[in-house]
Each structure stands twice: as structure tokens, then as C-alpha cells.
Amino acid sequence: xxxxxxxxxxxxxxxxxxxxxxxxSVSAGEIHVIMGPxxxxxxxxxxxxxxxxxxxxSSGEVDYAGRSLLEMDAExxxxxxxxxxxxxxxxxxxxxxxxxxxAAVNAMRRHRGETELDAFDFLSMVREQLQQVGMSEDMxxxxxxxxxxxxxxxxxxxxxxxxxxxxxxxxDELDSGLDIxxxxxxxxxxxxxxxxxxxxxxxxHYPRMLEHLRVDHVHIMSGGRLVQSGGLELVGHLExxxxxxFSA
Amino acid sequence: xxxxxKEISDLLNERxxxxxxxxxxTDSVPPGLSEDTVRSISARKAEPEWLLKWRLRAYRRWxxxxxxxxxxxxxxPIDYQAASxxxxxxxxxxxxxxxxxxxxxxxxxxxGIPLRERELLAGVAVDAVFDSVSVATTFKEKLAExxxxxxxxxxxxxxxxxxxxxxxxxxxxxxDNFYAALNAAVFSDGSFCYIPPDTRCxxxxxxxxxxxxxxxxxxxxxxxxxxxxxxxSYLEGCTAPMRDNNQLHAAVVELVALxxxxxxxxxxxxxxxxxxxxxxxxxxxxxKRGDCRGARSRISWTQIETGSAITWKYPSCILRGDHSRGAxxxxxxxxxxxxxxxGTKMIHLGRHTSSTIISKGISAGHGQNAYRGMVEAGPxxxxxxxxxxxxxxxxxxxxxxHTFPVIRAGNCTVQxxxxxxxxxxxxxxxxxxxxxxxxxxxAVAMIVNGFCQxxxxxxxxxxxxxxxxxxxxxxxxxxx
Ligand SMILES: Nc1ncnc2c1ncn2[C@@H]1O[C@H](COP(=O)(O)OP(=O)(O)OP(=O)(O)O)[C@@H](O)[C@H]1O
Ligand SMILES: [Mg+2]
Numbered sequence: 001x002x003x004x005x006x007x008x009x010x011x012x013x014x015x016x017x018x019x020x021x022x023x024x025s026v027s028a029g030e031i032h033v034i035m036g037p038x039x040x041x042x043x044x045x046x047x048x049x050x051x052x053x054x055x056x057x058s059s060g061e062v063d064y065a066g067r068s069l070l071e072m073d074a075e076x077x078x079x080x081x082x083x084x085x086x087x088x089x090x091x092x093x094x095x096x097x098x099x100x101x102x103a104a105v106n107a108m109r110r111h112r113g114e115t116e117l118d119a120f121d122f123l124s125m126v127r128e129q130l131q132q133v134g135m136s137e138d139m140x141x142x143x144x145x146x147x148x149x150x151x152x153x154x155x156x157x158x159x160x161x162x163x164x165x166x167x168x169x170x171x172d173e174l175d176s177g178l179d180i181x182x183x184x185x186x187x188x189x190x191x192x193x194x195x196x197x198x199x200x201x202x203x204x205h206y207p208r209m210l211e212h213l214r215v216d217h218v219h220i221m222s223g224g225r226l227v228q229s230g231g232l233e234l235v236g237h238l239e240x241x242x243x244x245x246f247s248a
Numbered sequence: 249x250x251x252x253x254k255e256i257s258d259l260l261n262e263r264x265x266x267x268x269x270x271x272x273x274t275d276s277v278p279p280g281l282s283e284d285t286v287r288s289i290s291a292r293k294a295e296p297e298w299l300l301k302w303r304l305r306a307y308r309r310w311x312x313x314x315x316x317x318x319x320x321x322x323x324x325p326i327d328y329q330a331a332s333x334x335x336x337x338x339x340x341x342x343x344x345x346x347x348x349x350x351x352x353x354x355x356x357x358x359x360g361i362p363l364r365e366r367e368l369l370a371g372v373a374v375d376a377v378f379d380s381v382s383v384a385t386t387f388k389e390k391l392a393e394x395x396x397x398x399x400x401x402x403x404x405x406x407x408x409x410x411x412x413x414x415x416x417x418x419x420x421x422x423x424d425n426f427y428a429a430l431n432a433a434v435f436s437d438g439s440f441c442y443i444p445p446d447t448r449c450x451x452x453x454x455x456x457x458x459x460x461x462x463x464x465x466x467x468x469x470x471x472x473x474x475x476x477x478x479x480x481s482y483l484e485g486c487t488a489p490m491r492d493n494n495q496l497h498a499a500v501v502e503l504v505a506l507x508x509x510x511x512x513x514x515x516x517x518x519x520x521x522x523x524x525x526x527x528x529x530x531x532x533x534x535x536k537r538g539d540c541r542g543a544r545s546r547i548s549w550t551q552i553e554t555g556s557a558i559t560w561k562y563p564s565c566i567l568r569g570d571h572s573r574g575a576x577x578x579x580x581x582x583x584x585x586x587x588x589x590x591g592t593k594m595i596h597l598g599r600h601t602s603s604t605i606i607s608k609g610i611s612a613g614h615g616q617n618a619y620r621g622m623v624e625a626g627p628x629x630x631x632x633x634x635x636x637x638x639x640x641x642x643x644x645x646x647x648x649x650h651t652f653p654v655i656r657a658g659n660c661t662v663q664x665x666x667x668x669x670x671x672x673x674x675x676x677x678x679x680x681x682x683x684x685x686x687x688x689x690x691a692v693a694m695i696v697n698g699f700c701q702x703x704x705x706x707x708x709x710x711x712x713x714x715x716x717x718x719x720x721x722x723x724x725x726x727x728x
Contacts, residue, residue: 050683053675078685086683090676094698103694104684111685143698144680160684 002063003028003199004049004168009060011041011048017058018044020224026168029196031213034203035235036221037243042203043087045221046172049201050084051077064168079111081167085157085174087203092144097156100144101126105163129162133185150177155185162189169193170201175209187212207235220246265721270355276335276464281328283307286433289334293402293436296409306422306432313426319589320618320650321558323494323531331496333434335464337378348384352376360714361456361485372452372483372710373398375439377468382437387451395444396480398453401469404440411442415473419502419539419566427498427560428535431467435500438468443478443509452708454483457499459519459530465496472502474509476542481512481708487555490520492528494557499534507542507569512550514707515563516715519555526585526614529557536563540572543598548575550706552715553588562620564593567601567632574603577703579715582615582647583723591620591652596632596662601625605636608700611647612723618650625662632661638668641699643692643723671699693720 004026011019018041026032034042048055049062051074062069069077092100105125106116117125130137133155145153154177161169174186190200190213204210210218210232218235220228220243227246228234237245277288286307290300315326337349345353356376373387375398382400391398397408404412422432439455459466474480484501497519503511513536522529532555538547549563565574576592594603609617617640625632640649655664673695681691696719697704704712 052679074679074682075685075687078683084683086680090674090680092677092680092695092698093671094701095694096698099694099698100681100684100686103681103686103690107685107687107690164684 002026003065004069004201005061005063007061009045009048009062010058011044011060012056012058013044013054018224019048021060022224022226024219024226026199026201028199029194030216031190031194031200031202033210033215033218033235034201034221034226035205035218035238040221041224042221043172044224046084046087046170046201046203049077049170050074050082075107079108083161083164083166083169085154085161085169085171087172087176089145089153089157091146091148093146095144096140097142097144098123098126098140101140101160101163104160108164126159126163129159132189133158133162134181135159151179151182154178155182158182158186158189161193165193167197168199168201170203172203173205174202175204175206183209207239210235222246270351273338274335275338276332279330279332279463281333281434285333289434289436292334293405295405298413299405302417302422303433306429307434309423310426310429310433313423313429316426319560319620320616320652321560321587321589323558323587326494326496326531328430330463332464333467334436336436345384345386352378353384355458356456372454375400375453375455377437377439377455377457382439385439391449391451394447394450396447396449397440397442399440401435401438401440401471404471408440408442411473412440412471415471415502415504417502419504419537420500420535425535427533428500431469431498431500431535435467435469438470438499439472440470441472441480441482443474443480445475446477447475448478449480452481452483452710454485456485458487459495459497463493463495465498467497468499470499470501471504472511472513473504474506474511474545476506477508478506479510481514483514483516483708483711485516485518487518487520490523490528494522494529494531496531496533497556499536501534501536501563503538503547505538505540505542505545505547505572508544509542510546511538512548512706512708513538513563514550514711515552516707516711516718517551517553517555517559518718521555521586522557522584524584524613526557529586530555532556532559532561534561536561537566538564538574539566540569540574540598540601542572543569544571545569546573546575548577548706549592550577550703551579551590552703552707552718553578553580553590554718554721556588557586559586559588559590562591562593564595565603566595566597567603567629568597569601570598571600572598573601575706576603576605576607577706578607579610579700579703579719580608580617581610581719581723582612582617584613584615586613587616589618589620591618591622593622593624594634596623596625596629596634598629600631601629602633603635605634605638606702607636607638608703609638609640609649610643610696610699610723611640611649612643613647615647616650617648618652620652622654622656623664624654624656625658627658630659630661631663632659633663634665636664636666637702638666639699640668640670641696642670642672689720692723696720696723
């Protein structure tokens with residue numbers, strides 16, 4: 001059975017229709033990549049999947065692990081394992097980063113019927129991951145994303161990905177703005193989470209990251225539709241001819 | 249976090265949990281205000297002649313005064329003849345806790361303030377003021393062992409008249425302002441506390457004010473004196489039943505800190521705020537002032553203001569002693585139709601005096617929140633310093649936040665810093681939290697707590713948890 005099944009999805013933001021009929025099937029264990037020109041609707045697809053209130057679904061269906069995803073509210077989708085690494089993570093001044101992370105981890109554990117972590121256990125768990133993603137412990141004490149550099153925000157998203165271990169990870173340009181080490185950390189994290197029970201949907205502009213991953217499918221989004229699907233060879237075409245060869 | 253969250257959400261469903269009424273037989277003076285009312289209150293308390301005279305002078309002064317209307321608040325005129333100025337449970341004055349009406353003990357228990365000896369909160373002494381009288385004071389004897397006097401104001405008048413007479417009205421004069429004069433005329437009870445020289449008060453002192461009777465005002469008076477080199481931490485809490493009409497609460501608090509003494513005064517104010525349509529609620533018109541009388545003395549006011557239909561209060565510090573320090577830490581929440589006009593005055597008179605003001609205003613619904621502050625340094629106050637931080641958080645677009653800071657520097661060595669921010673909880677922030685599995689309520693509580701953190705950490709540990717819960721409850725329905 002497919003983990004994620006999108007059929008004929010049409011989405012508007014405000015008065016503008018952005019997605020014009022998206023179909024996509026993702027099975028557990030797969031990595032799917034979505035590429036496409038700026039403004040083609042990649043982030044909109046990512047956001048509608050996690051229930052962003054701006055996204056108005058005018059038609060179509062989405063099944064996730066046998067349930068209708070569109071009928072679940074945003075928290076429930078998150079608790080059921082759908083995670084979005086935001087293209088532009090928001091700043092929350094005044095809320096400690098560690099505090100938010102712990103709240104998120106414990107919300108997840110509660111939902112799974114596991115015991116919640118106290119501050120001590122949480123810290124030792126986070127410390128391990130911090131190293132992996134190349135963040136210093138200072139970043140935990142600071143407010144969520146407040147004043148973080150572009151790359152630091154991305155690393156913070158990566159840290160949450162590592163801590164929350166979602167079943168369906170949607171990573172919207174997690175690689176953009178990261179330095180070489182950061183990029184490596186992303187690849188390492190994705191590879192380590194590439195297990196038969198998980199699926200990933202990567203949005204990226206850079207073929208470089210893909211060289212280090214076992215990618216199953218590549219889709220090209222243009223004008224709110226997935227206009228072409230294939231394997232990694234599509235990326236090669238892109239690098240030669242740009243997006244012009246794929247018209248909506 | 250999870251248990252705290254559960255508590256918050258449980259409490260969220262309870263709305264105003266302190267809104268119940270305890271039916272009791274009462275001894276009340278009939279509605280109306282005249283010299284006879286003042287005399288009859290004084291007589292009920294068998295007060296000495298000097299105090300009656302003091303009250304009467306205040307009353308006559310009050311008659312000449314105008315109700316102030318400069319606050320950023322709207323309300324119908326108050327009919328001072330319609331309310332009763334004294335209401336007390338009908339019972340002879342209990343000599344010990346065992347004699348206190350069980351119904352009253354139960355009332356406090358329901359509010360989370362156990363007064364029975366075996367259930368007392370360790371390390372916290374409580375004076376329980378019920379309508380116009382103090383019904384019980386715990387740990388009195390234990391405190392007396394170290395010379396600390398902690399009792400109801402009425403008892404203090406009888407048992408320590410020389411102390412009361414020496415300090416009463418020396419910080420807030422009886423004609424200070426309209427409500428202070430009214431209070432001086434008709435105040436019924438309150439707490440009195442004296443810490444002897446070089447003594448650290450061994451426990452938290454607290455007064456718990458409860459308005460129970462309908463159609464009465466509450467006018468209590470608190471006087472805290474910290475003698476040379478002493479230290480005390482004091483907390484007051486306030487609740488009232490839910491009623492459709494407005495009730496007046498006009499209290500006066502006076503603090504005196506002598507040389508090297510320190511007073512930390514905290515308030516968790518949760519008077520009934522009125523309903524979602526703005527009906528009912530307490531008018532909280534309070535005068536609080538501390539006098540750092542001695543050199544190197546310190547006074548800090550910490551307040552969590554979540555209740556009341558209208559709040560009008562400016563806990564202030566007179567920094568008279570050289571090197572004395574004053575502080576004001578405030579969180580004021582206005583939700584639904586609540587209005588708060590609050591802030592502080594720091595009056596620098598001595599040399600090298602310093603003051604800190606941290607004000608956090610949160611407005612939701614149709615709430616209106618104003619910070620009004622004055623920092624004044626006299627000509628003698630060389631090297632006076634002030635730091636002011638004034639932040640507003642808005643939820644929704646029907647509410648308002650306003651700041652009215654005034655700075656008067658009377659000499660050229662004064663240093664004043666003022667920072668102010670206004671922010672909004674954005675949908676993007678809430679969505680980010682929800683995408684991480686955190687519910688909207690928890691996300692709001694988290695953001696609000698983060699916003700108030702600097703003030704909350706000034707509260708005594710025992711009360712910080714309580715205050716956090718209250719913040720969550722007060723913002724119920726603010727984001728939906
Ligand atoms: N809140 C909004 N209001 C109006 N238009 C919006 C809004 N959000 C997105 N859009 C529009 O929707 C279109 C698709 O945006 P989307 O963010 O999905 O593009 P994208 O493919 O992720 O682009 P990029 O590669 O630049 O990230 C764009 O034209 C964008 O301007
Ligand atoms: Mg995008």
C-alpha cells in the first residue's frame with residue numbers, strides 16, 4: 001500500500017489557484033524529489049500536505065497511511081508522523097529553542113503512548129543529535145530561530161527532523177543556504193532515515209545533494225502540475241536544457 | 249511541560265474557577281457613605297480616638313475631591329452611595345483557627361489556600377481577609393519567635409498601636425488621591441507586618457483577599473515595615489465571585505524600608521474580570537507605594553494582573569535613601585472587555601539611586617492595556633539611573649496597547665534608558681508549533697510564558713506555577 005497518495009489536488013491561496021491537479025504516489029521506503037522553477041507551487045504542495053491554513057483545497061484527495069489526510073487537523077498530521085522542514089522557518093522570540101523542541105518531542109511521545117522525557121533525559125538525547133547536525137549547545141538556549149542565520153535556521157530544522165523521526169518527511173529546500181558541512185549533515189541524516197518504513201519528499205534546486213542519496217523518483221513541477229516524472233536521469237536533462245524543455 | 253499543559257487545559261475548561269459564592273450570615277452596614285458610616289466602622293473595631301479622627305479627616309478631604317478620569321479606561325459613573333462599606337461574616341472574632349467558621353475555611357480551601365494547621369503550605373504564612381475582615385492568620389506564633397509581627401490590620405491597631413501610628417499614612421498620605429482618601433476613611437481590614445532589625449523573615453508572608461458579599465466594596469489597607477537590615481518577601485492574592493454588577497476594590501498598600509532593608513512585594517491579582525460580553529467584574533483602583541527611606545534599602549513590586557474589569561494601579565517607589573533601589577516587574581493581561589491602566593512611578597530623591605521597570609502587557613479580545621510610567625529624578629538625586637523595558641503583545645486586531653512614559657531629569661547626571669516593543673502572535677508562529685505536534689493552546693501558553701519570563705522569574709517559587717496557570721486561563725478563547 002502507498003504511504004501517500006495524492007489524486008487531482010487543486011489548491012488556491014487567497015483568490016489565486018496555485019496547484020492545478022497534482023497526482024503523486026509515494027510508497028514507504030522511497031525517496032521522491034520535486035524540482036521546478038521558482039513559484040511553480042512546490043512549497044504550496046508541501047504546505048497543503050501539513051494542513052497550512054492558507055491553503056484552500058478546491059478539489060482532490062490525499063490518503064496517508066490509509067486515512068484521509070485532508071480531514072486531519074494540523075497537529076494530528078504532525079503527531080501521525082508527517083513532518084515539514086520549512087523553506088523559511090519562522091522566528092518565535094521569547095520561546096527557548098530547547099523548550100519548543102522538548103514540547104514537540106514529548107507531544108509525540110505522549111501521542112505514541114510513551115513516557116515523556118524529563119529535562120535531563122531530553123538534554124542527553126539532544127546533545128547526541130546536536131553534534132550530528134553541527135549545532136552548538138548555545139543554540140538551544142536562544143529563542144526559536146530568532147536572529148539565526150539562514151544556515152542556522154536550516155540546521156535547526158534538521159535537528160527537529162532528527163529528533164522527531166517522522167514517517168513522512170517533507171523537506172522543502174532543506175539544503176538551500178547550508179554550507180558544505182551542513183549539506184553533508186543533511187545527506188547523512190536523510191540516508192540514516194532512509195528505512196523501509198519511512199518515505200521522504202525532497203524539494204530542491206540543487207542536483208548536488210541528490211548524488212549522495214538513493215533517489216527513487218524525480219518529478220518536475222511547473223505551473224502547479226507535476227509535468228514529468230522519472231529517475232535521476234531527469235536531473236541530467238535539466239542541467240543541460242533548464243526548465244524550458246518541460247512545459248506545463 | 250505536559251502536566252503543566254494538562255493543568256492549563258483543564259483549567260481552561262473551568263473558566264473563572266474562583267467565581268463561586270459562599271452563602272453566609274453577615275454583619276453589614278447599610279449602603280451609603282457618610283460620617284456616620286465612618287464612625288460605625290471605627291466603632292465596630294473599637295478603634296482608638298486618634299484613628300477615628302484620622303479617618304474623619306480623610307473623609308472630609310475626600311468629599312472635596314473629584315473622581316479621576318485621566319486613565320485610559322471607560323466606565324459608567326460610580327454611585328458611592330449605593331454600595332455597602334462594611335460586610336463581615338457574622339461571628340464573634342475567632343480566637344484560633346479551630347473557631348473559624350468551617351464554611352470560610354472551606355472557601356479558602358476551594359481557592360487552594362488551606363488554612364487548617366495540618367494542611368498549611370510549608371514556608372508560607374497567610375493572612376486571610378474575607379470581605380471586610382481578616383478571618384485568620386497562620387504561623388503567627390512561629391513568626392513571633394523571631395520578632396516578626398504579622399497580623400490583621402485591626403489586631404495591629406489594638407496590639408501595636410505605637411507602630412501603626414508611627415507609619416500609617418507616611419507613604420500614602422490620607423489625602424493622596426481620590427481612592428486613597430476613600431480608603432483612609434472606610435478601610436476595614438488588611439494586613440500588618442513588621443520585621444525587626446537585622447532579621448530575615450523565615451517564611452513567605454501572604455495575604456489572600458476574597459470579596460464574597462454582593463453590593464459591597466472592599467477597602468483594605470496593608471502596611472509593611474522592614475526595619476534596618478531586615479528582609480521580607482510578601483505576596484497577595486485576590487479573587488471574587490462572578491456577578492453581573494461591578495464591585496469596587498480600593499486598597500492602599502504602604503511599604504517602608506529602612507536602612508539596608510529589602511521588601512519584595514508580589515501580587516497575583518485575579519479578581520473577577522467580568523464575562524465575555526463585558527458584564528460585571530471588579531473595579532480595581534489601588535494605590536501602592538513603597539518608601540526606600542533608608543540608605544541602600546530596596547523595594548521591588550512584582551505583579552501579575554489577570555483579573556478585574558478595570559485595573560488602575562501604579563505601584564511606585566520613593567527612592568529617598570542614597571544608593572536605594574526600586575523595581576517594578578509587571579505582567580498585565582486584558583482579554584474580552586477588560587481594561588488595564590497600570591505602571592509605576594520611580595521617584596529618585598537620593599544619590600546613586602537606581603530603578604528598574606519591566607512591564608509586559610498582553611491584550612486579547614477587546615482588551616485595552618495601557619502602561620503609564622514616570623521616572624523622576626530630583627536635583628539632589630545625582631547619578632540616578634533607570635532602566636525601563638516596556639513590551640506589548642497583541643492577539644487579534646480588536647485589542648489595544650498604549651504606553652505613556654514620562655521622564656523628568658532634575659539634574660544632569662541622571663541616566664535613563666527606555667526600550668519598548670510591540671509584537672503580535674502570528675499565525676505563522678502558531679502553525680509552526682502545530683506542525684511540531686503542539687496544540688494551539690499550548691503554543692499560545694508557551695509564547696505568552698516566554699514573553700513574561702523575565703517577570704515570572706521574580707515571583708517566589710511557590711507562586712510561579714500558579715501564575716503560569718493563570719496566564720493560560722486568562723487568555724482562554726483569545727485565539728480560536
Ligand atoms: N500567501 C500567498 N499569497 C499570495 N500568493 C502566494 C502566497 N503563497 C504563495 N503564493 C504564490 O503561489 C505561487 C507558488 O508559490 P510556492 O511557494 O509554492 O512556489 P515554489 O515552487 O515553492 O517556489 P520557490 O522555488 O521559489 O520556493 C507563487 O507564485 C507565489 O507567489
Ligand atoms: Mg518554495
